[in-house]
Amino acid sequence: MxxxxxxxxHRYPVKSxxxxxxxxxxxxxxxPQGDRTWMLVLPDGQGLTAREQPELMLIRPELTATGLTIRAADRSDLVVTIPTGPTDIPVKVHSTELLASSAGNGADAWFSEVLGTPLRLVYLGDPDIRPxxxxxxxxxxxxxxxxxxxxxxxxxxxxxxxxxxxxxxxxxxxxxxxxxxxxxxxxxxxxxxxxxxxxxxxxxxxxxxxxxxxxxxxxxxxxxxxxxxxxxxxxxxxxxxxxxxxxxxxxxxxxxxxxxxxxxxxxxxxxxxxxxxxxxxxxx
Structure with a gap:
């Protein structure tokens, strides 16, 4: 029997x-360690998902020892390191509000260009803060x-x-x-x-x-x-x-x-x- x-x-390093x-x-x-600890957010802090922008699913993140390597068709790879700066970016996962850390201007510019809309990449340094x-x-x-x-x-x-x-x-x-x-x-x-x-x-x-x-x-x-x-x-x-x-x-x-x-x-x-x-x- x-x-x-x-x-x-399966692991999903970046939400969606x-x-x-x-x-x-x-x-x-x-x-799971390393699962959905990163997220793309709109200028108002609301998390962006593939419900609104299905093309997110075509972008491939890979965990590294220091952060992420992110790949998209016809683009140079984006290398992101885990933020060491303040946890001061207000973000929302649906109706839940919390604070995250910025991945930096380079990551924001890369995603904004790839997806054609202003975006920020943020990191949840403390995964135990959200009930x-x-x-x-x-x-x-x-x-x-x-x-x-x-x-x-x-x-x-x-x-x-x-x-x-x-x-x-x-x-x-x-x-x-x-x-x-x-x-x-x-x-x-x-x-x-x-x-x-x-x-x-x-x-x-x-x-x-x-x-x-x-x-x-x-x-x-x-x-x-x-x-x-x-x-x-x-x-x-x-x-x-x-x-x-x-x-x-x-x-x-x-x-x-x-x-x-x-x-x-x-x-x-x-x-x-x-x-x-x-x-x-x-x-x-």
């Missing part, structure tokens, strides 16, 4: 830019610059089931969808059935323990092809029809770490510590 196990791990696969992740209280939304978390839970939770987990069985729905739906020309559309940190395979993760409440991955406070309600960003930045109708068209509760469409499970300082690796088995059978409704 096949047991659920980790088949892919391309991610990259890794063989292991070190888990801090706010999520997770209190209705699904404990008071000490923290998150980096990710939308709402420290990590996201998806399963290949659920993606296969979703792709079957896409193939039989209104937009079969958009089949098949890749997992990269959903920007997970952890991808698991060997599930007993599609959507089995909906019922998880606590799990162990290798030596790391996580709570699964709620599923992930999906937005228009999933309709962007991460390889071309072209926008389509799927997967939302199929999720709205088949995975719709509380006025939202669901795919994947959010995770909150309970054992910071541990690592998760490719091949780690998933142990289900708490679950509910056959949940009828949104994955919570």
């Amino acid at each position: 096949t047991h659920p196990h980790v088949t892919a791990l 830019l391309a991610g990259h696969p890794v063989e292991q992740l070190t888990i801090d209280r706010s999520g 997770v939304r209190p209705d699904h978390a404990e008071p000490d839970d923290r998150v980096s610059l990710a939308d709402g939770f420290p990590l996201l987990l998806t399963s290949t069985e659920s993606l296969d089931a979703l792709n079957d729905l896409v193939a039989a739906g209104r937009f079969p020309d958009e089949w098949p969808l890749s997992m990269t559309r959903f920007r997970p940190n952890v991808v698991v395979s060997g599930m007993p059935a599609a959507w089995a993760e909906d019922g998880w409440r606590r799990i162990r991955i290798g030596d790391a323990i996580f709570r699964t406070p709620k599923g992930c309600d999906r937005c228009v960003m999933t309709t962007v092809d991460p390889d071309t930045a072209a926008r389509g109708r799927e997967p939302l068209a199929s999720l709205v029809k088949h995975r719709r509760w509380d006025g939202k469409s669901w795919f994947g499970m959010n995770l909150i770490p309970d054992t910071p300082g541990t690592q998760i690796r490719l091949g780690d088995q998933i142990e289900i510590l708490e679950s509910v059978p056959d949940p009828d409704g949104p994955p919570r």
Whole structure:
């Protein structure tokens, strides 16, 4: 019998830019080390995402020992060092306000030219300052610059089931969808059935323990092809029809770490510590 196990791990150094696969992740209280600790902001401090500018997904950041190397088509590479200056830039992640550090005028000019709008690149030097939304978390839970939770987990069985729905739906020309559309940190395979993760409440991955406070309600960003930045109708068209509760469409499970300082690796088995059978409704 096949047991659920980790088949892919991903890190996203800059919010909404391309991610990259890794063989292991070190888990801090706010999520994987190096995950979404940088962000592009508009002049008013609001974070810019691929919801508004899909071309962000075509820019490829790579973590280095001193910061980032960032690549875009037909541009010279941008090398950014971790800021040592003050943490005094007011920024917003959706409605959450916090302070970040400037990556410098050179980085701002590079991104502004590439994307055709005035932008600043900022860095969250202390990833433990932003609390997770209190209705699904404990008071000490923290998150980096990710939308709402420290990590996201998806399963290949659920993606296969979703792709079957896409193939039989209104937009079969958009089949098949890749997992990269959903920007997970952890991808698991060997599930007993599609959507089995909906019922998880606590799990162990290798030596790391996580709570699964709620599923992930999906937005228009999933309709962007991460390889071309072209926008389509799927997967939302199929999720709205088949995975719709509380006025939202669901795919994947959010995770909150309970054992910071541990690592998760490719091949780690998933142990289900708490679950509910056959949940009828949104994955919570």
